[in-house]
Amino acid sequence: MIKTLLIFLLALNINAVAQTAEKPLNEKPALIPMPQQIEWKKEWIALKNYKGIVVESASLQKEAELLQRQLKELGLIIPIKKSAAPNKPSIVLELGKVSTLDSSSEEAYKLNITASAITITGAGKAGLFYGLQTLKQLIDSGKNVKACNITDWPSFSWRGYMIDAGRNYQPMDLLKQQIDVIAAYKLNIFHFHFTEDIAWRLESKLYPQLTAPETMLRNKGKFYTQKDLKELISYCKARHITVVPEIDMPGHSAAFKRAMKTDMQSDSGLVIVKNILKEFCDTFDVPYLHIGADEVKITNKNFLPEVISLVEKQGKKVIGWEPGGEFTESTIRQLWIEDATKVSANPKVKYIDSRHLYINHMDPLESVVSIFKGKIANLDKGNDAALGGTLCVWPDRRVNKPEDVFMQTSVYPAVLAFAERSWRGGGQPDWLTYVGLDGSKEVNVFKEFEHRLIKHKNRYFSKMPFPYQPQAHLKWKFYGPFSNQGDLTKQFYPEETNDIDTSKAALTAFGGTFILRHWWGPLVKGLLEKPEENTTWYATTKIWSDKDQLQNFWIGFNNISRSYASDSPNEGTWDNRKSQVLVNGKLIPPPQWKQAGAKGNLELPLIDEGYEYREPTKVHLKKGWNTILVKLPVGSFKGKDWQNPEKWMFTVVPWL
Template sequence: MKKKLLQFITYLLFINGSISAQLQKPVLHDSLFSTYYHQRVTLFKSIPQTKGDIIFWGNSITDGNEWAELFADLRIKNRGISGDVTAGLIHRIDEIINRRPAKVFLLIGTNDLARGIASDSVVKNILWIADYLKQEIPATKLYVQSIFPVNSSFGKFAGHMSKAEEVKKVNDQLSRNAMAHHYFFIDLYSSLVDADGWLDARYTNDGLHLTGEGYMLWKHLIYPYVYDRPKQASLIPLPQNIEWKKEKFPLYASNAIVINDKAILKEARLLQHEMQRIGKTLQIIDRAVATDPQIELKLGKVDAPQSSEAYHLIVNASKITLTANTAHGIFNGLQTLFQCMRSGVMVDGCEIKDWPQFSWRGYMVDVGRNYQSMDLLKQQIEIMSHYKLNIFHFHLTEDVAWRLAFRQYPKLTAPQNMLRDKGLYYSENELNELIAFCKERYITLIPEIDMPGHSAAFTRAFGFDMQSDSGLAIVKNILKEFCATYDVPYLHIGGDEVKITNKNFLPEITALIHRHNKKTIGWDPGGNLDKKTIRQLWMKDGAVDKACTYIDSRHLYLNHMDPLESVVTIFHRQLGDRMKEDKNISGGTLCIWHDRRVAKEDDFLKMNPVYPGMLAFSERSWRGGGYQGWITNFIQSKADTAFTQFEQRLMEHRDQYFCGLPFPYVKQSFTVWNLYGPYENSGNLSKCFEPENKSFNESKSVSSLYVTGGTIVLRHWWHPLVQGVIMNPKENTTWYATTRLWSDEDGFKDFWIGFNNLSRSPATDTPPVGKWDEKESAVWVNGKPVSPPVWKRGGQKGDSEIPLQDEGYEYRAPTKIYLEKGWNSVLIKAPVGTFKGADWQNPVKWMFTFIPADGVSTME
């Protein structure tokens, strides 16, 4: 043993004395390492290599865990070897390097100290490992975990127990050196140590190694690092009041859900199902068992402005208590609790008191133009419920097709009277099924039968207009059947975008609906609605009629929005120009009107920012607040910080809850551009200016702006109501934008690039063959032009019946660009001629998008 120890020390001195620009791995003799060490190493080398691995690397403490099972993630690999030391890791480091993993979690050093190796030498070896990994696989993230404390009370591992002070010294030096040596330091020691400075006896049975409870805590502590998430759970919508605490509730040890009222049994079963999903079976009881960690749901008193949906959540080390005034409040609190349960083993201590600022938080889908299956509708409704949206607006009838069956008039849904998705509609049973599905989730389904506008399908079925005497009589019969059949409190009657030829039409139908004890909603601007009918704003800006109640949907149409713009815009919106609900504004509804035909139904979610937009709207409609006006780009104010924090939470939800679902959004708040212009191009959009010259000096440019984001709107197509980044945009001008990207290594990277994110409503022309757009826009990386896509239908005249395929960056294959190791320069050219589009179907969108498709922060 003395000889081997001397060999180790000699080796360490060699490593520590080796200083060169290019690190060289030393050669160590196999005889230095145990039989078990070689068994494990040969196994590791034999296992097939996979991409994107997350490797846990270390000694017996790492070896003793089933990491892939613990995280339910096959990317996570165990590279622990019992008894291993820093020299052993160095000897087998090539196996790690050859795999080129995404992340490495390193825990090593306690055995070195036990063998008499000085703490400084242990630190130097770990730093050498960090430097060598950075040299050989610079794109791999390294996480160095603190050495664990020990506990001498078990009478074992005497060599380890005498090194408590050295452990602290090593951890302190590893923490101090993290930035200089390009790794992340994770302090696990502080969470495992007891008040006397020993390894907490709750987590060990021998003083050195962990029990199951210890591994549960370890998982919870490193979970944010494994998945690039903040320390605490990212909650959407963010509660009104939240205080995080140091305690942690052990989900893995809980056995019961306690309820004080059978009225919340449904909610208890929802929690029971969620616990089963993470592998824990809990019984529902009406009395607590004092010795067991437990979760209590109870109806009680919670003081809040919107008391019916409010809740109070308290999490400590022994109990989770969720209190609300109503079962709906319990349901809302559970959605927050589920997000707090992200690690699946523990919940961080906290106290949350929460309520909505707006009682109307809606989402609308148009199935008149394009039918959606029951499964797709339920998917969207389910996700609505997770984010506390409570109104599902179901737009059922359109010029294209009438999608709701009526017993009296089967010809309404006859295939020959539909222009798309012929014969696809919703039966009485299906609509009732959706109504019940929504009610289970505290969502109100609001059907819309649009009248008298958007009713060409009605006219095709009967041969006369709705506003005729015959048409009005049939509409009244339809409404009587509807009111007798469906248990819903509201009926949306549309009433917009039509010339009113029968002034009695809307008053008569609203009166009929009101007599059947249902409330009405109509679009504003729209027809001659009575004061009782709720107005849904879709266009006009400014003051509202104080005698009416309004829902805001202005500039909340997802089908018009660039995905990256959508989250920025919706996050900054101020619903109804109010900070919170009042007697005139009850909230808002987010809408999707995909007018163009789709090739397949999931294109709704791929081509429109449905889920990222929904989460941004959830945040704003629940919390209230926002900013005056229409904000398309980042603004230089406190909103920047607020948005950046929200975006971080949004990214966590995308990665954790939307795997396998379309979620067209990537992190963009790190992307900063310098803008140069305007350069007068006199209508010659291909004209070159200074920024295209290699000798261009940015500091001597004509003028400059600094903007942030992946999509930059220079001039909005609804200017001046919606402002772009250029305050006074001029026709026949060219602007340039520059930024820099860092790459850890040479290689191709995927990018989202675009210059005209086509709305999914008008029949916009496709981009010209061989060009990014019709404005001669261009992009260069490191001075080399980036070629536009080979458009599937380049230069085609717009046609609403031809589905979009690759026109938007978010639903075509990303552009691959070769990046050099180090800094890479990006230059964008964005010319414009006239601001007047060729026709209303082709508005001039003066904008550009350029961002890594994975959203990884490579920008300067």
């Protein structure tokens, strides 16, 4: 089990040796999540100097073997010993007390690196495992390790990642890849959503018809056997991750109805559900069962009370979506829109925050910014009620192949941002979608994180989708509002002059994606404090080029949610707002859309509608400074329908 993790974690280090330039000696390693306390020393120490992995307790043999294989992947053969040899540097693994400011968590650890010893002390085995993940990141491409002293612990006990494999099936190897990634970044919950209206994807020995191909609307015949789920649970346990399975009920259950010829809330349906739950609880060794229970009209008032009672009697804790059904106080709530006031007002109710953590609704650059800047549960750290948060990936729309989920949604960049925030805590209130205004401290804070993020992209994700480009260096000036009176083609001062007076800028901000007004405004805060309908704004920036060249760009004006049946852009347009982008006065034409004008359909996969999964736009840059002008008109904020909301935005970013 652990071997597969090492292949991911450490083979990627081998890639890094070939691809990463040698760093200056005074550059610090890029750690994600950044530890709570760290004291850097000056030295870089060759790993080959350490002659043994020392574990006095036989109970830590697996951890020692994990480290041994990790080092072997780097070409270092270091034996495991019960004690250190005199005057020979060693790597010591141990359990012990870890004194922290505000945590008694077994996930805490200390890591001390000197020329004489590397010592990792875990408050529990999970803490020791996390110390090993940090050690991995401290090793450079020359097999040297940075001397330092770290004391670290999580701010939230629940650091989750959720994938919906009910709508779009994902094979076991891809699930394990995701588990390996979240383990490397200290997440500890794998929320597995595998039943849906589209398909029921978990084998039942009692009711094999649940997974019959004819009951499925997509990926017919694709499901997880009981053996598969047991394997995933074991795979996660080896990485200190808890699996939270979700059997959605009584809503999102059309596949159940097709298979069983009855509604879950009918008397006969409830009997079947209870049998399924007993089978599940008897079969799988997990502490939680998520029952969903949202987006459904409750017609049987006994359904949820009886289901919750049964599951709890089987020794499992119940989790449900909030808002959702009428739950008992013992039910853990997972917030998806509720703003943490009604639930958090009751100290007896435990909850998990997933508000503003549905990355299928987000632009790639927006997702990293929003998650990094966000404040989980509106708190700096967790407590007995506010357990933490879960990052959610809901690919509602059909995809051509499972890997498309990770190209069309910025999954791994978002995971790293969420790992930073859920481990370190803190953040800012509200949902904030751009890097920051000129002069604000938050710009530099994000720049520092983005620097680490890009290093991880290059080092660990060279063979996996990682749709993110640096954006924090881009400085834009915004001009407006200009009243267009509903004429989206109307021209105004910034496009009528070759020399814009920068003193007329209404504001200056950093970033590559700007949402002037979100479709969920004002709950989600866009760039404009008071956006107005029937107005036009302009944005300008300058980009330096060392030579005349064709430069790849990400350019887009309408990030289509992977959860809506949104229309594809019309031929010859960037979007439905007549948006434009000009470089050195030359209009950049929109892509030749493969599905131009296609009406929204959840069964019609997206192909090139988003800049992150289509061929980049090639832009001619001249030697020297190049001026980019973006025109951003808008009419009504009311979208064509709920599937086509008006998200007034743009993305312009060069590939670096």
